[in-house]
Amino acid sequence: MADPTRDNRPGEEDEEEEELDETSYKTIKDAVLFAIDVSTTMLEQPPKSEDKKAERDSPTSAALKCAYQLMQQRIISNPHDMMGILLFGTEKTDLGDGDTTFQNCYLLADLNVPSASDVKRLRDLAEDEEEAAKLLRPADEPASIATVLFCANQIFTTKAPNFSSRRLFLVTDNDYPVKVKQDKDTAITRARDLYDLGCIIDLFPISRPGHGFDRTRFYDDLVYPSSPSDPDAPVAIPTATKIAKSGDGISLLKQLLSSINSKATPRRALFSLPLEFGAGMQIGVKGYILIKRQTHVKNCNVWVGGEKVQIATAVTSHMADDTARVVEKGEVRKAYKFGGDTITFTPEELAQIRQCFGEPVIRIIGFKPMSLLPLWANINKATFIYPSESDFVGSTRVFSALQQKLLQHKKMGLAWFIARRNAAPVIAAIIPGQEKYDDNGDQSMPPGLWIVPLPFADDMRQLPEQLGHLKATDELADSMRLIVEQLQLPKAEYDPAKYPNPDLQWFYKILQAMALEEEVPEKPDDKTVPKYRQINKRVAGNLQEFGELFEAEYQRQSGERGATAKKRAAENDADIKLPKRVKKEPASQAGGTDGMTDEEMGKLAEKGGVSKLNIPVLKGFLKDRGENTSGKKMDLVDRVQQYLESKGL
């Protein structure tokens, strides 16, 4: 339900013509200020140990490493979001440009979209101990927490004035950082200022051996339960902010990383909708995007005309085609092309056309067993929904009952789903998601329901016609089945956490190296490449067996059908590369677009005629030879010529 009183923030207004989806989600701008405590205890090195698993970092350096990792990660995942790092309790005082307003506060990286130099600085500090020792020197007196909070207030106000999400990540091991009550009261006031400003304090407490971290002593008076920008977002499990114990099994760094990662992106609902069970019974749910394809930034235009390389932003203006007159956005009309002319509707009519299917809702139509949801019935990613009490009291218990029932009986709901006004209605399956934990006891999959949009009849394509009717026998299938069973993934499950996107990782690794002007790494680490050695070890024998069975069966079936069996190239029985792909020899007959032979092309090239060919011919030629067919015409011509050269033509 749209909240009419909610104000539009810049860039977050609903686009009228927007098809659907996460536009409003993407534009939420997030600014994170890391505030890291630098005190004697925070700098204490763990005892030296031979054990590889033993703790290596002081709490402060673990926090810096976290910040370093988060910064790199955010450049990839939220390239337009800001991040800053504030050290407090340091001997040095500097808020940039020698500003010393806030005692014992040192601004390591100003709140901004990170630059390459920020990353470099942070890395040097995280990895070079000598460098770190110079800066990380605690002041005699710990910094006043009120000062830190007001400092954060000023940084947020000036650097990220209209960001809808502003968060202060506070890393400390001191659960009572004041001496007198007076100081505590000031801190409480400053914390309230931050809250009123619209900023959230996220506390990452660290406990030391022999000294726990008791939030109730001090911080529970400073931290507010909800975020001002999204008051009824479910607060994560209250105990989730783990008190990291130094010197324990899992390293401090790992624990801190895990809790910071779960807050890496600000959580904000994609939609808030009624889930309707029947006439007069609705509950409130909120939708979240938990799965989304992360891609690297598109290439941009850089201006090289000045001293410093700068990113050029494109500004688009609308022009009337006939008169080249510049047109204001309000003048633009939408019209449908039809029969050589246009069909137009008034804006009111357009709204009526799109909105004739009713208000945004998730309306349950009925239920079916999960077995009636084949894998092919998929068109897009699923959206996660979780109950919200803000519109309907009792939503959570009803939602919970539904989720548990669906889980127990392997059922799904079918729903009529309109995500928001102007969105196209879809039919969706509502499937239950079970809460899962990883080996550390952390939640790895949240409990809730998932909305899987289903295809319509219009979205279904036909299976291309198959020629030939060779079918596997039970014997063959059983033989192959042994191979399948030998090669199960761990726990026979797919775990996305095990497969970083190799393209994305490589891209940013190179880009980072170039931005920092460093050596470019040579070999990518690609976890998606199959483990060939293991495969060979486990199933070589089975494959050989299958190969023999296959050969016999193929002879039998193709013989029966009077088909002429292609003689296999392989003489060795152990080599069972089945259908050796025969590179198509270029057809020799003249004419026909895909008919040019190497020789013909070679002759043409001598006369300089390759560039006179049209694109389909060039593409056809390249495609027949398994070459890349992308790019502009000049690229294609180049590639043809390279190919000819490689053939000595």
Next chain:
Amino acid sequence: MAGKEATVFVLDLARSMGETRHARSQSNLDWALEYVWDKITTTVATGRKTASIGVIGFRTNDTELADLIPEVEGYGHIQVLSPLKQILLSDIRSLQPQLRPSSTNSGDLLSALAVAITMLDKGTLGVRGNKLKYDRRIIIITDGTGRMDTKDLDDIVKKFNQDEKEGHKTEITLLGVDFDDPETGHKEEDKDPVKEVNEAILKDLVERCNGNFGTLAVAIKQLSIPRLKETRPIAGYKGTLTLGDSDKFESTLTIDVERYPCTMIAKPPTASSFVVRTDLSSTAGPSTQSSGTMAGDDYPIGPDGALSAVRNQRVYQVDNPDEPGAKMNVEPDDLERGFEYGRTAVHISESDANIVMLETNAGLELIGFVKEETFDRFLPMSRANFIVAQKANTQSQLALSSFIHALYEAGCYAVARLVTKEGKPPLLILLAPRIEGDQECLIDVELPFEEDMRRYKFPPLDKKLTVSGKTITEHRDLPNKDLMQAMSDYVDAMDLSGYDRDEDGEPTEYMKIEDTFSPLLHRISNIIRWRATNPTASELPPPAAILTKYSAPPADLQEQSGPQFAALKKAADVKRVPPKEKGRFKRRRQDREKPLSGLDVDALLGNPKRVKIEASNLIPTFKQALALTDDLDAIQAAADEMAGNIKELIKSSVGESGYGRALEAVRVLREELTEMEEPEMYNKFIRELKSELLGSKLNGDRREMWWKIRGSKYGLIDRKRSFASDVTEEEAADFYKG
């Protein structure tokens, strides 16, 4: 792409077609035209030049044979209304007035058919006079009451059969108005004896020509079932499916496969951008011929409303190094390729362009297998594809079949790495077996990588954890036994898997995918076609019933499950939260948000009566000042101070440096005053601010700041936003102009 099509409509326009019969609300002809226009506009909407249409009327007042047939003898009252050609919107316009009942009943259907045949023959010839490959169709609609000369009947049939033998079949469809239909059991009472004879003759004719003989009623009913667009499958990947590395190891498996789309979202037609032409004196371009398709006052009908296409123009801008805060335009020639790393621009020269690309080779490689039953069905994030063996490669077919059956029997899916083309980024896909009757294939969907998963945490739903780490199992947020039981009964009662009935009356699944049609897609294409033939109608028709069929549970199932639903509703006891009490009195101190500990911060501070608004802590102090008072003067004073600070921020801004802060302050002021129900306070401020900004009264040219306010829609608070406002929505909208 479909092949070439030629369709000729042969329409009965007799006086008798003007009658309204059998308690219908429209005349026979208008009824028939529903079908005709639907067919014609569907073809027009495709925009295909190779789909031509001709229209012939018979039993018309005049005779016009368009030189198709020389003799007029026997061809009276037949009129070629449109030659065989691609129909455009303008042709629809000119056809419409011609399709009216005539004042005669004479004219011979069979002669009109002969004209149609000639039209098709002549219109589908190649340049050398040879017959081209065409889908030829003749669609006849008649009420069957006219006189027919049947002596050439056999010749017509012979002609049809001959053409069919030669591979140039013409499909003939005859739709009769109120003809008898043995299939639906429809039989017209007190049928005209002539009609009865004609029906028999026509039925015999059409059947001998291997055509379709039906009633208009059935044809119109079928119109409501949306037509699916067929698309020729195009392989997105042709290559190998491999297990193991055949370069390094001896025993590996390689199958030649092809990958085709299985699901692909069919998008509704999209609107293009146009502007109303301003230079009406100049010659009209091609896009401007009669756009008289608009109803409503603002949009004049006829050439006055001519539209011109909109073109986008791009300029490139960078920060001006000499003038901080200002932008300057740069030449596209000075631009090169680069990427953003954070806020650092990384320039990558043309020759280095590939350095950031991961080197990959095309291939589909198996990584391992997972159990079907433990796979999380919500993980797939893409549309689905088919993977089949390479065409006519029997070895691959047998090998893939073995693989499909092995997966099926093991209850497993395969995880594989796919690179569709050399140099493309790798994808992880899930392969599932699909065996349906004689058809076998693999289905694939894309899986998420690590980076694609957002690790948000949510509290458990089946228990509550307290801060101290205790687990609670009874809580108002947790369902009790009654609710669990009621939910379980309700879910079971609303089961759809056997709710529908198939042709034999056996229970079958309700709401199958093949029965659901994309509502918006068909709504938009229907309404465009409707508007094409109803340019002046003011009311839009509602969406077709079939498009909203699945927008609510089936009524009788709802009725059946009434008791379970009532029980669920009772056990759930859900209550709507009353709309927030708004107004200045809402902000009682005890309602203020408290920190986790529940501490009353104001009490801690000794409940101050006044808060001074500080420029350095503007927004918090402003909010706190408002929270402490409900006195109008105090509110006004706070707002005035805020306004002064906003103007100061703008005045002292170097370039745009202070605009962000000012804008945020404007937003807070607007929001708070709306909530305090003092919209006039804000409206007065924003009017003033606008004039000062545009009048350059705040230390220089500050128009950019006004555009920011406008872009953020922080203008006047109108009645819709606040009941206390006397500003209308139009007034608020106008405020943004100028």
